[in-house]
Amino acid sequence: MSGTDLPPPRWVAAADLAAFGDRETLCVSVGGSRVALVRLAGGIFAISDTCPHMQASLSGGTVVGEHIECPAHYALFEIRTGKATGGLACRDLRTWPVRVDGSTVMVGV
Numbered sequence: 001m002s003g004t005d006l007p008p009p010r011w012v013a014a015a016d017l018a019a020f021g022d023r024e025t026l027c028v029s030v031g032g033s034r035v036a037l038v039r040l041a042g043g044i045f046a047i048s049d050t051c052p053h054m055q056a057s058l059s060g061g062t063v064v065g066e067h068i069e070c071p072a073h074y075a076l077f078e079i080r081t082g083k084a085t086g087g088l089a090c091r092d093l094r095t096w097p098v099r100v101d102g103s104t105v106m107v108g109v
């Protein structure tokens, strides 16, 4: 294993697939972190639920295209990458890998 190789994730059941629809968010607790699951046409993505500006819950925000807008002060983040792209976003969001196993959304920690 080289210095850049990461160990494979440990997959944790995070939610039922039926718990949220397309372009909706769901806040879950995974591995001690608050995670916002977001479903887009291209799949399900897991980003930190905590806005780095003043810790608002991003799962209460609005999905705008492929971005999520913080409900408190309207910072924008790319859902697929967690990248901060506008407003008061002061740093990128943590992201986690996601896979779907039957009807269960699994998050890699």
Ligand code: FES
Pocket (backbone or CB within 6 Å): 051, 052, 053, 054, 055, 056, 070, 071, 072, 073, 074, 075, 087, 088, 089
């Ligand atoms: S808490 Fe999210 S932009 Fe201020």
